[in-house]
Amino acid sequence: MGYFSDIYHGIGTLLTGMRVTGKYFINARKGAITQQYPDNRDTLQMFERFRGEVVMPHDENNEHSCTGCQKCELACPNGSIEIIWDRVIDPETGKKKKAIDQHIYHLGMCTQCGLCVDACPSDAIKWAQNFENSVYDRTQLTRILNKPGSKVRAGVEE
Amino acid sequence: MGTATLEPTSIKKGFKSEEYFINMGPQHPATHGVLRLLLTIDGEIIKKVDPDLGYIHRSIEKMCESNSYQQIVHLTDRLDYLSSHINNEAVCLCVENALELEVPERVKVIRTILGELTRIASHTLWWGVMGMDVGAFSSYFYGFRDREMINDIFEETCGARLTMNYNIPGGLMQDIHPNFVKRVKEFIPHFRSKLPEYDRLLTGNIIFQKRTKGVGVLSKEDAINFGASGPVARASGYSCDVRKYHPYSALDKINFTEALDTTGDSFARYKVRIAEMWESLAIIEQLIDNIPEGDHKVATNAVIKLPKGEFYQKVETARGEFGVYIISTGTKNPYRVKFRSPGLSNLSLLNHIAVGGKIGDLVATMATIDIVVPDIDR
Amino acid sequence: MNSISNMIDWFVSTGVLNMAMIALIYLTVFAVLGLFLVLLERKVAAWFQLRIGPNRVGYLGLFQTIADALKLVSKELTGTVKADKFLYNLAPYFVIVTSLMALAVFPFTRDLQAFDINIGVFFLVAISSIGVIGILLGGWSSNNKFALIGAMRSGVQTISYELSVGISLLTMVILTGSLQLSEIIEVQKSGWLIVQGHIPAIIAFMIYMIAGTAETNRAPFDMVEAESELGAGYHTEYSGMKFAYFFLAEFINMFIIAALATTVFFGGWLSPFGITDSLPWMGLFWFLAKTFVLVFLMMWFRWTFPRLRVDQLLTLEWKYLLPINLVNLVLMAVIVWLNLTIQI
Known part of the structure; x- marks a missing residue:
């Protein structure tokens, strides 16, 4: 049975x-x-902590808060941050001060680990939430984060 | 396993007339990545399985030697990417132990909750893929639906879905997101209602049971001899839960039972993983309501230098015992790092338990061993 | 000029032209039907799996499979170097031609039947077993071990399950006393055969559905393709239109199995309780409705069950289906002998 x-x-x-x-x-x-992705672009909201790419916020006076201390460059495991800096004479005090020329960020090498943002003492860099990072040419992945002609915000010290 | 034995011609040398050689992988749906299995087959019956590794070798252990201790952590995301949280935790615990650093209670509890969530996420994915490997496609999507909720929790708190890198030596990178507790509390009842559905769809199904019962039987002795760990070993009756025997983080204060089975076949491994999901839910429930207040990290030096010596820390990932072995010469970089990955030891069983079965059995066995190739091949 | 008009006369007088026209219509209709079935499968699978399914090409994705077919037509035909070229190219035609041939005998409604042969059921069983030769040839000639394993499994599977399909149909033929499909439907005017034959008919239907699913090589009996084991099974090395033939044939076969079940068990184009007897064209609707319910049932199987192992497949056939089927055949014979059928 x-x-x-x-x-x-x-x-x-x-x-x-x-x-x-x-x-x-x-x-x-x-x-x-199912998320109908390209259609829902307008409503798609990433979480605020989402690590898309590193950006450097500038205020309305085209000023950022990067002092060029290079802590992010040291923290990065992949060498995807390069900082070109120089000592310039501060017109007010007349002393030589470290200032960045270019904050170069290689998105192509970045593993989005977040150590640079964590290491930054003056919160000069932060994560952007954009995730559509693909480009046609690999050189476009190398970005200069500080805008041309920008300078460090007064009062931000190393 | 020398490379010489892996060449098809040398494998073919010892062939009986009815045997033939077949290449399963490195691109094959059942190998879950770039694992190559060199099979010696007689008709449908497996005579020998030779795993051939190296297709996704990234020399992570060597890379660790040129990275600082904070930087090592994010590399372990890329080992077993389904338990990246637990891998991160292992490195952090190892560094913290070496520094004799006591992390706040809050960090310990959060780490444990995230670890158990990772385990559930990994097991739901495994469940879906297991169903797909034996031919039931819908389970894949049901598994992913539940995993998606956990991934959202991770993304909101840690900023990433897979390679979190949320643990740092000394604590956590950020404090948990305000929504974290709410979302976890939403997830628990949802998943409690979905787990019985898993059973109805697959566990009870007669075809599934026929496919897995008595397939790939691993004895307790062999489990110990091959260094198996995690659900694979526990399904054979070898009680080896690191969370139980060497509790880390907040695990020493909570009650949970280790999921054990004695039959050691594929179905036992399946049942152990389902039971582990229930246990993980119970662990999270015990902790989620009383996360202590406090800091989310203790300050460490910007450049961590470990004292001279050798340090080892093991944790229980979703696949088994994951060990981090660091040799330090007192500089800011480790002299040597070795990861004991559960996947490699579990894979080494495959030839032992799959021989004599059919091709379908091999696929079912591989699915229940739950291999993640980047973990095997570091 | 004269010879050409003679030829045309000959074609018309012998009915060859008519046959060619009908064949062309059938070919077109069922190519579209095959494409529609592919779309239906994808949609149904999506609804089972919390997805939306194809919804981009055309309204609600209705033209998705047409776009796919165009893509397949325009693709390069690849093959292995050491393939047996002749057999390799021949195999897809075996599969598609047999499945299209089988469609000829179905009575879609009262007068819509291309070929009312007096051995209809036998013809279908015979034709469906030729299809497997195409699969065997395809697997063998493409010089790929995975394809060969798939083809061998297919041979084993089809030969075994042919028996169950045959005997379960034979059980019903005892009831009808005829192999002619139109005759079988006539008999059902006094109740569908599944009602007339009650218990043995229901058992025969269950066995027929299981064996029929296996005949079409669909999950849970998709040993032949078994994508997690063999990659793609027998058609691993096929591409473009040749692959499309295999693919289309699978779906048309599914339709055939369901249509045969409709004809033999559920009264074909007859409406339930004769509610639309005054409208003959409604027969087509009822036929398709019943068929698609059964097609849906097969899709439901596919997206729920795990795949059997090859030895379990044979165990199921030889230890369960075949003995039950034989006993069932005897039971049906006894029921017909004692006149215990239910006549409405």
């Missing part, structure tokens, strides 16, 4: 499985978890 009870039991388990998928089929309209 085990033969027939096996068949009965087997068919029972199969029907149980079909009930699970059947339930989803009936509720297909509201249950769909």
Whole structure:
């Protein structure tokens, strides 16, 4: 009799499985978890901590708060940050002061580990939430974060 | 395993007339990545399995030698990418132990919660892929739906979905997001209602049971001899949960039972993982309501220098025992780092337990061993 | 000029032209039907799996598979160097031609039947077993071990399950006393055969659906393709239109299995309780409706169940389906002998 009870039991388990998928089929309209990505671009909101790419915020006077301390460059495991700096004479005090010329960020080498942003003492760099980072030419992945003609905000000290 | 034995011609030398050689991978749906299996087959029956590694070798251990201790952490994301949180935690614990640094209670609790969430995320993915490997496609999407909720929790708190790098030596990179507790509390009842569905769809299914019961049987002795760990070893009755025997972070204060089975076949490994998901939920429930207040990190030097010596820390990832072994000469870089990855030891079993089965059995066995190739091949 | 008009006369007088026209219509209709079935499968799969499914090409993605077909037509035909070129190229035609041939005998509605042969059921069983030769040839000639394993599995599977399909149909033929499909439908005017034959008919239907799913090489019996084991099985080395033939044939076969079940068990184009008897064209609707319900059932199987292992496949056939089927055949014979059928 085990033969027939096996068949009965087997068919029972199969029907149980079909009930699970059947339930989803009936509720297909509201249950769909698909994100229709390029269509929902306008409403798609990334989380505020999402690590897309490193950016350097500038204020309305075209000033940033990077002092050129190079802590981010040291913290980066991949060498994706390069800082070109020089000592310039501060017109007010007349002293020589470290200032960045270019804050170069190689997005192509970045692993989005977040150590540079964590290391920055003056919060000069932060994460942007954009995730559409693909480009046609690899040179476009090398970005200069400080805008041309920008300078360090007064009061931000090393 | 020398490379010479892996050349098809030398494998073919010892062939009986009815045997033939077949290359499974490095591009094959069942190898879950770039693992190459050199199979000796007689009809449908497996005679020998030779895993050939090296297709995704990135020399992470060597890279660690030129990185500082903070920088090592993010490389471990790229080992077993499904338990990246736990890998991160292992490195951080190892460095903290070496520095004799006591992290705040809050950090310990958060680390444990995130670790268990990682385990659930990994197991839900495994469940979906397991279903797909034995031919039930829908389970894949149901598994991913539940994993998606955990990934959202991770993304909101840690800023990334897979390679989190949230742990740093001394604590956490940021404090948890204000929504974290709320989201975890939403997830727990949701997942509690979905887990029985997993059972109805797959566990009870007669075809699934026929496919997995008595397939790839691993004895307890062999599990110990091959250095198996995690659900693979526990399904054979070898009680080896690092969380139980060498508790780390907040795990020493909570009650949970280690999921064990004795049969050691693929179905036992499947059941152990399902039981582990229930246990992980229970652990999270115990901790989520009483996350102590406090700092999210203790200050460390910007340049961490470990004292001279050798340090080892093991943790339980979703796949088994993950060990970090650091030799320090007192400089800012480690002299040598060795990762003991669970995947490699578990994979080494494959030839032992898959021989004699059919090709379908090999696929089911591989699915229940739950290999993640970048973990095997560092 | 004279010879050409003679030839045309000959074509018209012998009915060859008519046949060619009908064949062309069938070919077009069922190529479109095959494409539609592919779309349906993708949509149904998506609804089972919390997805939306194709929705970009055309309204609600209705032209998705047409776009796919165009892509496949325009693709390069690749093959392996050591393939047996002749057999390799021949194999897809075996598969597609047999499945299109089988469609000829179905009575879609009262007068819509291309070929009312008096051994219709036998013809279908015979034709469907030729299709497997194409699969075997394709797997063998493409000089790929995965394809060869797939083809061998296919041979084993089809030969075994042919028996169950045959015997479960034979069980119903006892009831009808005819192999002619139009005759079988006539008999069902006094109740669908699944009602007339009650218990043995229901058992025969279950066995037929299981074996029929196996005949079409669909999950949970997709040993032949078994993508997590063999990559793509017998058609691993096929591309472009040749692959499309295999693919289309699988879906048309699914339609055939469901259509045959509709004809033999569920009264074909007959409406339930004769509610639309006054409208003959409604027969087509009922036929397709019943068929698509069964097609949906097969899709439901596919997206729920895991795949069997090759030895379990044979165990199921030889230890379960075949003995039950034989007993069922005897039971049906006894029921017909004792006149225990239910006539409405």
